Structure formats: C-alpha cells, structure tokens
Amino acid sequence: MFNTKVVQPSRLDPETKFKFRCHPGVSCFTKCCSNIDIMLTPYDVLRLKNRLGITSNEFIEKYTFMRIDDKSNHLYAYLTMGSDEEKRCPFLESAKAGCSIYEDRPVSCRYYPIGQGLVKVEGEDKQTTHEEFYFFVREEHCKGYDEPDEWTIASWRDDQDSKLYDEMNLGWKELLMRRDLPGAAKLDDNKQMQFFMASYDLDRFSQYVFGSGLLDKFEISDEEIKAMRTDEVALMKFGFRYLKFLLQLEETLKLKESK
Numbered sequence: 627m628f629n630t631k632v633v634q635p636s637r638l639d640p641e642t643k644f645k646f647r648c649h650p651g652v653s654c655f656t657k658c659c660s661n662i663d664i665m666l667t668p669y670d671v672l673r674l675k676n677r678l679g680i681t682s683n684e685f686i687e688k689y690t691f692m693r694i695d696d697k698s699n700h701l702y703a704y705l706t707m708g709s710d711e712e713k714r715c716p717f718l719e720s721a722k723a724g725c726s727i728y729e730d731r732p733v734s735c736r737y738y739p740i741g742q743g744l745v746k747v748e749g750e751d752k753q754t755t756h757e758e759f760y761f762f763v764r765e766e767h768c769k770g771y772d773e774p775d776e777w778t779i780a781s782w783r784d785d786q787d788s789k790l791y792d793e794m795n796l797g798w799k800e801l802l803m804r805r806d807l808p809g810a811a812k813l814d815d816n817k818q819m820q821f822f823m824a825s826y827d828l829d830r831f832s833q834y835v836f837g838s839g840l841l842d843k844f845e846i847s848d849e850e851i852k853a854m855r856t857d858e859v860a861l862m863k864f865g866f867r868y869l870k871f872l873l874q875l876e877e878t879l880k881l882k883e884s885k
C-alpha cells in the first residue's frame with residue numbers, strides 16, 4: 627500500500643547523514659505521487675500559479691481543497707488528487723515521465739524523504755524564536771534509501787533548491803504556531819478570511835492592499851510599497867507582517883497617528 631507513511635520519531639539536525647537517491651531508474655519511480663496528502667504553503671501556491679499562468683484564485687479553485695484546523699480556525703490548502711483509481715497527483719505527467727512542474731514542485735515534494743517541524747525556543751534574553759528540526763519519513767514502497775548517494779540534511783536542502791521556500795515558509799509557520807499559544811482564540815470569520823487571503827490568494831490580497839486604502843493606515847515607506855507592487859515575494863512577506871499585526875502576535879506594523 628503506497629500510503630503507509632512511517633515518521634521516524636528522532637529529531638535530526640542539519641548535519642545528520644543519510645543515504646538516498648530518487649531517479650527514473652528506481653523501481654518505485656513516481657509511486658509516491660499518488661494518493662497522498664500534500665498541504666500547500668503560500669509560497670507553493672505562488673510558484674504553482676505562476677508556473678501554470680493562472681491567478682491564485684483559479685489555482686485554488688481548480689487544484690485544491692481546504693481543511694479547517696478546529697483549534698485555531700486556520701484554513702489550510704491541500705492539493706486535490708485525481709479522481710482515478712490511483713488518485714494520482716494532477717501534476718504527474720506519466721509514471722515514466724514524472725513530475726510535470728518539477729522546478730516548481732511543492733516544498734514537501736522537495737524535502738521528501740525528510741519532514742520538517744518547528745519548535746519554539748526561549749533565548750537567555752527571554753526572547754522567543756523558532757527553530758526548525760527534521761525527521762525521516764520512511765515509506766514501505768520507497769526504494770530511494772537503498773541507493774548509495776550520501777547526504778547531510780543541509781546538502782539535501784541545497785540540492786533541492788529549497789532556500790527561498792524555507793525562508794518564506796518560516797514566516798508563515800510562525801503564524802501557524804499561534805494555535806498553541808496559551809489562550810489563543812479561534813479566528814472569527816473576518817480574520818479567517820483575511821488569514822486565508824493573505825496566505826493563499828495573493829492576487830486578491832494585492833487588490834485588497836492597493837484598492838482598499840489599507841496602506842494609508844500604516845507607516846510604510848514608498849520604497850516598500852514600490853517593491854510590493856512589482857515583486858510578489860515582497861507582497862507575500864508584507865502579508866505575513868500584516869497577519870502578525872492583525873492577530874496581535876507582534877507589533878510588525880505601525881499605525882499612522884491620527885491628525
């Protein structure tokens with residue numbers, strides 16, 4: 627059965643070594659691309675909608691379904707698998723050809739067979755930061771572990787070209803961790819919608835930012851506004867700052883003084 631996922635409980639660091647290789651010659655090639663849960667990050671959606679030349683809203687409608695986290699009311703987007711018997715990923719071109727959007731594949735496909743987690747760490751100055759950790763995912767069908775190529779977690783991440791994914795995902799995961807804060811309230815409908823829009827529906831968030839007068843409320847430099855107009859990564863980073871402010875997690879934005 628393809629979906630027998632085994633998460634090994636050890637917490638790994640970037641220098642942990644392992645042997646692995648995935649290539650078209652392995653007997654299991656593309657067996658991991660069917661009947662799977664792939665939770666998408668905002669940056670995954672940004673890369674994929676641009677790859678496909680469609681809007682974020684079109685991508686969400688056509689390729690995703692949503693799950694609600696009961697504790698926080700956060701909405702998470704998952705890639706919709708095909709309706710065929712195998713429930714193939716929509717981006718699986720064929721069992722031989724592999725992934726049709728390989729350069730823009732979601733971060734969880736990049737990292738596989740490594741999983742990522744995030745823990746809160748309190749420094750000596752009592753300031754809280756977040757630290758990533760890693761774990762192995764070992765699935766019965768995956769023969770990549772039998773291959774001789776040796777990696778560290780760090781060299782695997784470099785090979786998978788995940789640097790910008792990691793940077794963007796860290797900003798978003800810090801937001802998700804609010805669910806575990808003592809006394810964290812569930813998002814109401816309005817905040818849930820804003821959380822979703824700034825996370826996943828970047829084209830609609832752009833219309834909201836530039837068309838609603840939102841920017842007039844905050845002290846934001848012209849340079850930053852210019853960057854947000856021309857660079858979607860800058861807009862997404864602003865979105866995370868805005869959500870942290872909206873959810874009262876950090877004073878990431880300064881309100882203009884009323885005259």
Ligand code: SF4
Pocket residue numbers: 647648649652654655656657658659738767768769770771
């Ligand atoms: S199951 Fe493992 S080795 Fe096989 S294609 Fe998937 S990642 Fe590669």
Ligand code: SF4
Pocket residue numbers: 658659660715716717718719724725726727728731732735
């Ligand atoms: S996005 Fe590509 S690598 Fe990921 S499951 Fe789909 S076909 Fe496989």
